[in-house]
Amino acid sequence: MTETRDIRDRVGVLVGVDGSEPSKSALRWAVRYAKAIGETVHAVIAWERPTIFGLEVPVGVDVDFAADALTVLTNTVDATLGPNPEVKIRTSVFEGHPALVLVREARGADILAVGNRGRSTVFAITLGSVSLHCVSHAPCPVVVARKAQE
DSSP states (O other), rough: OOOOOOSSSOOOEOOOOOHHHHHHHHHHHHHHHHHTTTTOEEEEEEOOOOTTTTEEOOTTTTOOOHHHHHHHHHHHHHHOHHHHHHHEEEEEEEOHHHHHHHHHTTTEEEEEESSOOOOOOTOOOOOOOOHHHHHHHSSSSSSEEOOOOO
């Protein structure tokens, strides 16, 4: 899904979702914040075609990356927030590198929430490459959420 909007359009609370536990924490935080300020949450997922050393990996013709990403986004939002979220939730799927998509979509946002690590984790790293890029380049404040402690 591609959305076009004027840079002056309000985004509200933007949150990056990838299905990971830290992104679920970011989503829960975003909902609490949006409820407090009376805003909408815009949950975003980004996808890229798989590559190895810069070359596209051949995949079957029936692979629909956008549909798969939408499934991850929808399932994550539903499982995390339940059937009746406390605020209005918008969802969008974009093709592109997640860090670049989130920074682009953060134009006009009050705040951007991301998880500290995504699905590709290196255990010794506290801050993932996407969250680090967002903290460094987003045009709005960024909140980095960690996996909820049990």
